[in-house]
Amino acid sequence: MTVLELANVSKTFGALKVTDDVTFSVPKGQALGIIGPNGAGKSTLFNLITGNILPDAGTVTLLGRDVTRSPAMERVRMGVGRSFQIPQPFEGLTVFENLLTAAAYGQRKREAEVQDACIAILQDTGLLAKANVLAGALSLLDRKRLELARAMATGPELLLLDEIAGGLTEAECRTLVATIRGLHAQGITIIWIEHVLHALTSVVERLLVLDFGRVIGMGEPEVIMASKDVREIYLGMEV
Numbered sequence: 001m002t003v004l005e006l007a008n009v010s011k012t013f014g015a016l017k018v019t020d021d022v023t024f025s026v027p028k029g030q031a032l033g034i035i036g037p038n039g040a041g042k043s044t045l046f047n048l049i050t051g052n053i054l055p056d057a058g059t060v061t062l063l064g065r066d067v068t069r070s071p072a073m074e075r076v077r078m079g080v081g082r083s084f085q086i087p088q089p090f091e092g093l094t095v096f097e098n099l100l101t102a103a104a105y106g107q108r109k110r111e112a113e114v115q116d117a118c119i120a121i122l123q124d125t126g127l128l129a130k131a132n133v134l135a136g137a138l139s140l141l142d143r144k145r146l147e148l149a150r151a152m153a154t155g156p157e158l159l160l161l162d163e164i165a166g167g168l169t170e171a172e173c174r175t176l177v178a179t180i181r182g183l184h185a186q187g188i189t190i191i192w193i194e195h196v197l198h199a200l201t202s203v204v205e206r207l208l209v210l211d212f213g214r215v216i217g218m219g220e221p222e223v224i225m226a227s228k229d230v231r232e233i234y235l236g237m238e239v
């Protein structure tokens with residue numbers, strides 16, 4: 001089954017074509033990594049998938065349904081969960097309250113109905129001991145965990161991760177990667193934008209490379225990372 005399909009999607013801001021005729025699909029259960037230089041249009045691609053922005057051309061199909069013009073809230077409720085580059089929890093709520101809020105919003109249920117699921121997510125993301133801590137008092141790693149947990153709480157079929165490993169120490173990064181691997185092992189489909197390549201390639205089965213809004217490569221991580229174009233454009237390496 002295909003979870004997500006983008007067909008010939010384009011988006012222009014002013015004179016800048018930020019998404020240029022992008023076509024790809026993600027089968028159920030796969031983890032796809034997206035890499036590309038700063039400003040290549042990676043976050044914009046997420047915004048097109050979530051419905052935060054609408055494309056000028058092309059179609060977005062989610063779980064077999066054309067959602068090209070559907071509002072963001074509808075897509076969340078269909079199963080698109082997202083973590084943001086800069087974590088945006090409710091700082092004055094506890095970790096658990098943040099999850100309950102995300103779950104109630106994403107799953108259109110009362111908080112009492114989602115409590116057990118939220119406790120399981122706290123466990124999966126290593127936050128159980130911090131359940132009653134205010135989000136504003138968390139360390140960077142725990143803020144990242146909470147960002148991941150909030151996305152999970154919406155009950156996603158497709159989890160979008162935007163540079164979640166940035167700024168962490170090596171050890172913290174390993175911890176977070178282990179958590180993401182655990183979620184992936186539960187069968188969740190993942191698309192992950194990440195500059196920390198070793199973290200990304202230790203999880204994803206496929207890599208997509210964006211440059212100036214265009215897909216310039218897609219395939220197995222080892223093949224993509226060894227390709228001349230990617231090494232030149234993305235890594236800025238002499239080849």
Ligand SMILES: Nc1ncnc2c1ncn2[C@@H]1O[C@H](COP(=O)(O)OP(=O)(O)OP(=O)(O)O)[C@@H](O)[C@H]1O
Binds near residue numbers: 016018038039041044
């Ligand atoms: N709403 C907007 N209006 C105008 N320009 C925008 C808008 N959103 C993004 N852009 C521009 O589109 C280009 C792509 O931005 P985007 O954030 O998608 O890139 P990115 O690949 O995610 O970059 P980074 O790796 O730095 O996060 C940039 O030049 C950015 O300034």
